[in-house]
Amino acid sequence: MIFKPLAMRDALLEKIWQAMSKDTKIFFTCADFGSPVLDKIRADFPDRFVNVGIAEQNLINISAGLALEGYTVFAYAIAPFITMRCYEQIRVSLALLSEVRQMNVNLIGVGAGYSYVVSGPTHQCYEDITLMRALPNFQVLSPADHVTSAAFFDTCINQSGPKYLRLDAQILPVIYELEPPNLSSGFHVHKRGETMCLVATGYMLHTALKVAAELSSDGFHIGVIDLFDLARFSASELQNVLQAYSGVVSLEEGFRGRGGLDSMLFEFIARRGLKTKMLNIGVEGAYHFELGTRTELHEKVGIGHHAVKEAIRKFAITLPN
Amino acid sequence: MNLKEKAHWVWLETLGIHRRAPETRLASSLSSIEIFVALYYGGVLRINPNNPRDENRDRCIISKGHGSICMYPILADLGFFPLEELKHVCESGSFLGGIPDPVIPGYETVNGSLGHGLGVGTGMAFGLKRKGSDRSVFVVAGDGELHEGANWEAIMFAAQHKLDNLHLIVDQNNISMLGYTDDIVSHGDLSSRLSAFGWDCLEVQGHDVLAVQSVLHQLKSVSGGKPKALIARTLKGRGVPGLENASLSHIINPKPELIDSLLEKFK
Structure with a gap:
């Protein structure tokens, strides 16, 4: 349906x-x-x-x-x-x-x-x-x-x-149009890429898919994963997917560098001994009182579509082929 | 043993536990002895030591976790666990810690952090009502922990939902860790405050075990659409010279020789 x-x-x-x-x-x-x-x-x-x-x-x-x-x-x-x-x-x-x-x-x-x-x-x-x-x-x-x-x-x-x-409090576009994802592994692989994979949760999956699609037309083939179970995902299955990449990017609508998805993936990659570089995309800095659309706010704090795209381009250059 | 003798035995046992395990809080465990003896031996609570979480039990939430070391001899005596365990309080491998946890048969919830028992007990009372059970919930709390605001959220909720299966027993020893509650943040006339929040409230001299037993039965038998509170006026550190009603009794440890002399004198 x-x-x-x-x-x-x-x-x-x-x-x-x-x-x-x-x-x-x-x-x-x-x-x-x-x-x-x-x-x-x-x-x-x-x-x-x-x-x-x-x-x-x-x-x-x-x-x-x-x-x-x-x-x-x-x-x-x-x-x-x-x-x-x-x-x-x-x-x-x-x-x-x-x-x-x-x-x-x-x-x-x-x-x-x-x-x-x-x-x-x-x-x-x-x-x-x-x-x-x-x-x-x-x-x-x-x-x-x-x-x-x-x-x-x-x-x-x-x-x-x-x-x-x-x-999320807003009505978001449907990602899983035909059937819900299989919940058992705790994540869903949307796209397989060549050297880099985006791991996103919540709203940021939408940004990740959009950015990956746009960069694909520029010749970057980037993987995208929806990590929807942040505590009990299958570590072995995630390792199997991530170890194919030389770069992993975490995307979250939460503070960067304060123990969220980024820390979780850092620890995961370190503990599992994966040879992959990481880029963390999350809310930069502290609290903000400025008003704006969600898109505008995201750009201000470094998690907007343009900011993410730019960061990923720069990161891609640093990765071995 | 009658109730008075039982209370005296629990007093001696509690001193003995503290003598062996000085990490336990003695003073606040001495103020609540008659409350627990009346509840557990006085025919107030329906309990099943062979199946501590029997669906047909009355639920007793011991919210003043630190101040309930006196429950160890009571639960052991009633058969919740072997009396032998009382010799190993605070020892490696024992389940009887300096602060009780729900790994102990007979303990329902986590109470090392204060101010949680009444809220969770209120949820249980609400659940019992909604599933048509006639079982009761008793929550034993210290007056000091009533400073935690979450208690008052539960107090308002219980009145709103007419939880007359809920009983709050306040061990009003008037002392928290750093002094008299009246000098810290006074509860004023606690009974009037609870009444103003829509509770039925009674008071009792909390070391008269027969009076406590009688008033608990009286409270339990009433089902007037209001939650019920009993303010038990007690003495922290009761019966121990230097400890009884001393403002810093929570953190004073009586000398081992004093405890030994009390155990010898009153055994």
């Missing part, structure tokens, strides 16, 4: 709503944050929905308590608030407690990167990959389109333990 673009959250919430009528163990919690599909959940399943108010610490604690009573919990809020406002609760009563008690809590954070474009740095989220991947027992899932977001529903239901889903 061909998918029409949807918001990632609505695609995932639709699957949850459909499942809630059959699976009475699903509970939905939120911190005063909505969506059109959430209205259906609120109306149809009032006994298994609760809005805790603007209180993310309590959102996590209530969700943990519900999970200990056997519910599969989906907790929903804006990405920086559901990660950083309540990080201690996440650490203690999800990451730590799930070490000894079976519990299934799925944190749905909306607003990855700059996706709340005009709301400024409080609502934008450039630190979550770093923070959430630091927690043992947590899965960190980062879809690039709504098809992948919806596909993660099965992961949420079938795999116990705490998870964080970082969803």
Whole structure:
């Protein structure tokens, strides 16, 4: 089938709503944050929905308590608030407690990167990959389109333990037009290249595909990988793919050099002894208060399409053929 | 043993544990003894030592993690684990640490970090209601940890959702690590504050084990659509000269000879 673009959250919430009528163990919690599909959940399943108010610490604690009573919990809020406002609760009563008690809590954070474009740095989220991947027992899932977001529903239901889903707040073009990616390896190879491969997550996959297509017409044949499972990807399969390249480029809509995707790949490549150079593309510098479109903001901080293209051209020259 | 004798035995055992493992927090474990004895021996909690997470149990969340070393002899005596384990607190390979963790049979949640038990317990109480269970949740918290704001998020939530299966027992010893709570950030009249937040609230002299038992039964039997709190007025470091109600009792370790003399005198 061909998918029409949807918001990632609505695609995932639709699957949850459909499942809630059959699976009475699903509970939905939120911190005063909505969506059109959430209205259906609120109306149809009032006994298994609760809005805790603007209180993310309590959102996590209530969700943990519900999970200990056997519910599969989906907790929903804006990405920086559901990660950083309540990080201690996440650490203690999800990451730590799930070490000894079976519990299934799925944190749905909306607003990855700059996706709340005009709301400024409080609502934008450039630190979550770093923070959430630091927690043992947590899965960190980062879809690039709504098809992948919806596909993660099965992961949420079938795999116990705490998870964080970082969803974009905007409706993005569909990447997986015919069928969702195979989730088992944690990544999807979109293109195979000659000497260089781009490894992107979330929104930056769109930039990576665009840049790779444009550079292809200039004679650069660059591979592109969508890394959507940032904690449990298959290391051996990723090694098999990456070891064919002399250059790897990480692309993330998060701070560069602060423990995100770039650090993860650096460590991966070092530990595995791969002989590949790396280029890291991520948000440069610190916080920004300037207003602009997402495209303009991305160019300002070094992750826009032109900036990425230029950086990759320069990097390509440094690689052995 | 009657409840008073049991409380005395737990007091001696707790001193003994601290004598062997001075890393444990003694003073805050002495203020909560009668609360736990009433809960666990006084017919308040439904428990199953053979299956600590029996679905039919009442849930007891021990939020004041550090101050619950007195639970070790209680849980061992009730059969959650062998009494022999009490000799190995804080030793390599033991599951009984300086701060209890949920690897200990009978402990439900992680409480080394303060201010988490009430929120998680509230989620459990909410879940029990929603799945139609008549089991109860008891949360034992220190008054010091009520400084953590997340407690008050849970307190508001519990009232909103009429969680009359939720019981908060505050071990009000009036002292946190660096002094008297009234000198740090006062809770004022805590009972009135909780009442204003929509809770039913009772107070008790927290070292009168029979009174604590009686009031816990009274609280548990009420289902008036409000969460319930019991403020137990207690003494930190109770019964240990130099420790009892001392402002720095949390971090004072009594001398081994003092503990030995107390164990000899009161055994």
